[in-house]
Amino acid sequence: MVNIRTEQIVERRSSPFFGFGDSMFEQFFSEMLPPRSYTTQSLGSGVIVDRAGHILTNAHVIDKASKIFVALPDRRQELEATLIGQDDRIDLAVLKIAGEEEFAFLPPARSDNLLLGETVIAIGNPLGLGHSITTGIVSSTQRRIQLEHGHASVFIQTDALINPGNSGGPLININGDLIGINTAIARQAQGIGFSIPIDMAKRVVDDLIRYGRVRHAFLGVVPGQVGERFIRSRGEGGVLVEKILDESPAQQAGLRVADVIVAIDGVPLASKEDYYSFLATYTPDDKVVLSLLRGLDEINLDVQFSALPEGYVMAYTRRVLGFGLRQSRIGLLVDTIEENSPADQVGIQSGDLIAKLDGYELESLDQFRQLMAERLGREPLEFLVVRNNRGYLVELP
Structure with a gap:
């Protein structure tokens, strides 16, 4: 685990009348004055995932940072890091620290075999206090949460404490395997922590390292909302297929207009927002199983994604x-x-x-x-x- 510190330069206009209680003078004269630059700092955590010094963390930890510094456990001096790429849709970023030696690292493991009640360990830098460890158990392996930036995603829910500063740090099991990336997204909640499953992270990390961006998976479906009658009859939502693009993966897999997609790889979809959010976690190389309702029939279709078409x-x-x-x-x-x-x-x-x-x-x-x-x-x-x-x-x- 590494500590991450970022600096961001913020420009603001200040008025010579600030503090005198005259908002009209402040508004008028502040626009005439040149902006002043201020440096703000934020803290977070990360984990080195290979010998070359690539670091996996949350995108919001380094978002809009002008400089990024990393403190390793075995060194007092901070190292400046370079942003390789980030994907805001699932809140992940990859950094790189320079060095001729090989770095100690924690390779991504698996998260698809987690069990409810399994013991997990969250490591991070809470509130800038330094390396800290909290433990808990897995409460849910597929907890769907709406993120602040508008996307929904699936998380591992635990009762391990994850505070500001823990964001981006590793979630490991009792064998020391990297199974998730901690994300502080429920500050008002007590005793609840959320982590991005490492299986989801692995889908995009390779693209970020290789291309500096994520190659987005393309299905070729124009999604719509199902009606209230459908939701009342099933007790849950779904995604209506309003249109299928020609020569798209959806057409090749056999989807039809008016099909209702209810799950991707077993994860329920409640709305078209869910559809776009979960699609964001896949790459063009991935294959998934779509669960559909076609009339009264329940159908599973194997689908191979493709890259987002040019244009x-x-x-x-x-x-x-x-x-x-x-x-x-x-x-x-x-x-x-x-x-x-x-x-x-x-x-x-x-x-x-x-x-x-x-x-x-x-x-x-x-x-x-x-x-x-x-x-x-x-x-x-x-x-x-x-x-x-x-x-x-x-x-x-």
Whole structure:
């Protein structure tokens, strides 16, 4: 286990009238003054997963950090780390520390054979106090939780205490096997801890190390919500297949329009948000079993995912959000608006500059495609739109 410390540079405008109780003067003069830079720090944990010094942690631990430092258990001096890649949809990131020697590491094991009541150990850096260990038992192996950034995901639930600072640290069994990555997502809960199953993490870590990004799995289904009558009759939800794209994995596997997907690899799906969230945990190389309802029949289909097709993200942006983009010297400009689309309804116009997506500054179409690929199906998305040197935030769809 390693301790992680990050630094983030934040720019703020300060007013000479701050503290004098005149908000009008503060607002007026603060906009005239140059911004001042401040450095903020945050703490977290991680685990080295190979001899080369790759570190697995939570994406929120290092999000928007300008510098990342790692403290190893056997060294007093911190090492600066490089961000290899991150995937916000399942809250994982891979860092790299430099060194000529081989690092001691804890290889990923398995989490699919966990048992309820099994003893587990959470290791981390709670509240910046240093290496700490807590123990507990497994309460659930497939606890579905809605994350702060809008996606749902499946976690290992334990009663091992996981506090701020523990995020990104390892969850191990009594044999010392790495079975999960701790995630502090329920700060108001007492005696409950959640960890990302290592089987889920392994699906994306290889891509982050090899490509610096995750290759997103593609099924080719346009999902919809099932009706209230369906939910009342079954006592649970599902995902309605509204459309199947030609030559997609879904078509090749035999899915049909009006099928209802109720589970992926045995994990229940309650909504189209669940569908997009669970799809985010797979790569194009993965095979899964889809459990369907087709009329009164229950069907299981084997499906081989493929890579997200070229152009799919931009087509999704035009079809679902209602605008098109082009690269310009100053950034990404809106070049088309679909009439009565979500973009049209919130007032986006052709020629507007799309400056940020969910707080991330946009500089290129490639960056936009990557950020959108990580957010397909997430509602809402927040865009910073600039027109005539004035910016405003809009949410779509």
